[in-house]
Amino acid sequence: MLSGCLKEELPVPAYARGEGRTLDFCLGTGYQDQLWMDLSAGTIVNTNPKTAWDLAFESAPQGWHVLLNGSRMMTAWNMGPISIETACDTSGLYAGRTIDAPSGVLDSTAIGDWRNADDVYTIDLGYGPEGEWLGAKKMSLVSVDPTRYVFRVAELDGTNLHEVEVLKDPTRSCTSYSFSQGVLPIEPPIGAWDLVLTQFTHEFYDPWLPYIVTGVLSARSTRVAEVHTSDFANVSLTDTVAHPFSDRRDAIGYDWKTYSFVTSSYNVDPNFVYIVHDAEGYFHKLRFLDFYGSLGQTGCPRFEVVAL
Numbered sequence: 001m002l003s004g005c006l007k008e009e010l011p012v013p014a015y016a017r018g019e020g021r022t023l024d025f026c027l028g029t030g031y032q033d034q035l036w037m038d039l040s041a042g043t044i045v046n047t048n049p050k051t052a053w054d055l056a057f058e059s060a061p062q063g064w065h066v067l068l069n070g071s072r073m074m075t076a077w078n079m080g081p082i083s084i085e086t087a088c089d090t091s092g093l094y095a096g097r098t099i100d101a102p103s104g105v106l107d108s109t110a111i112g113d114w115r116n117a118d119d120v121y122t123i124d125l126g127y128g129p130e131g132e133w134l135g136a137k138k139m140s141l142v143s144v145d146p147t148r149y150v151f152r153v154a155e156l157d158g159t160n161l162h163e164v165e166v167l168k169d170p171t172r173s174c175t176s177y178s179f180s181q182g183v184l185p186i187e188p189p190i191g192a193w194d195l196v197l198t199q200f201t202h203e204f205y206d207p208w209l210p211y212i213v214t215g216v217l218s219a220r221s222t223r224v225a226e227v228h229t230s231d232f233a234n235v236s237l238t239d240t241v242a243h244p245f246s247d248r249r250d251a252i253g254y255d256w257k258t259y260s261f262v263t264s265s266y267n268v269d270p271n272f273v274y275i276v277h278d279a280e281g282y283f284h285k286l287r288f289l290d291f292y293g294s295l296g297q298t299g300c301p302r303f304e305v306v307a308l
Helices: none
Strands: 021-024 033-038 043-049 055-058 066-068 075-078 121-124 136-144 148-154 162-167 174-178 182-184 195-204 209-218 223-228 257-260 265-268 272-277 283-292 298-307
Touching: 162 174, 162 182, 265 283
Parallel strands: none
Antiparallel strands: 021 298, 033 043, 033 195, 055 066, 055 174, 075 121, 121 136, 136 148, 148 162, 174 182, 195 209, 223 272, 257 265, 272 283, 283 298
């Protein structure tokens, strides 16, 4: 006589559990690469130089956010409703610059909500793997609709002004764009990846300071819980009751390691344990074991992963 109105949950497919595995990946000289990872498969599904792209445009039909490449410490400076053809320089950029929040929260981007304004932004392109400055551009966003973005780009002196159209890629959460090469398939398709090993820009305070760190960011479809314990073997899903999942992109972040000025080396804290709910619905626990490769090269995180 009675019926429920709760949507029936879909069960997660059976998944072979094992004793876990150890994964090793390297970001290359100067942390030059970004490694996009499928955690269930334990494989890298895409690799690209961090210099390959500049902007990421939210791909959803109603999406309008424009993101910066934080792996290079890109920043934006809103110069207001000036003419994009007006010559300018980078004076004042340091004090007025903003970054995308490393949490990935879309209401905390450097460019912000541009839709009802006619502002011009100076875009600092950040730094390459050798610490070289990559220059700056001026940009004015014109329009967005369910399928495309339109914006204008110029050099700082107002020359080389041109209009650009970027078609949204609905298979990816963000459509990546390079000022020199146009649209590129950087971020893997939705559901194909869970974590990206990369550098990213972190915010330090007192005083405020954007700083490049090396670590792990999550896909928007991935959730992470952090459990601080030395008993990795007994960490289970029940620990997420006391340590709830977070959808922050920097939930794993960079602070599972620390730098020793005494030894001039990085030390990994294996007591940082992360429970990851991946894009396919599976659960895993992981901890980092090292930050150095077999030849002693830095930027080669090794971590242990166990399916839950």
